Amino acid sequence: MGIIAIGAGIAIGLAALGIGIGQGFGLRGGLEGISRQPEASGIIRTTMIVGMAIMETIGVLAFVIAIMLVSKL
Structure with a gap:
């Protein structure tokens, strides 16, 4: 039983x-x-924010998997 909680934490x-x-x-x-192309800052910033939001979905998915693992206890 405890190994599932450890797996969720990992x-x-x-x-x-x-x-x-x-x-x-x-x-x-x-x-x-x-810093190299200040005139393209809007496009770079928008693309960077979208990329970071996609990375954050990995965290949400890991959280859902951890909840599912802990619910097996």
Whole structure:
């Protein structure tokens, strides 16, 4: 029974770690692009926000999976 809770915690933890790393790289790339081409900042910013929102859906999916695992207890 306890192993399911550990699995749910690991699922959330790894998802959060991956999301944090991915968003860090995405933000860095977006800021580098804006600093090189300030006139394209609107397009770069919009694309960056959409990409980060897609990354956040991974966190929501991991949360749903963790809830489903814990409900098996």
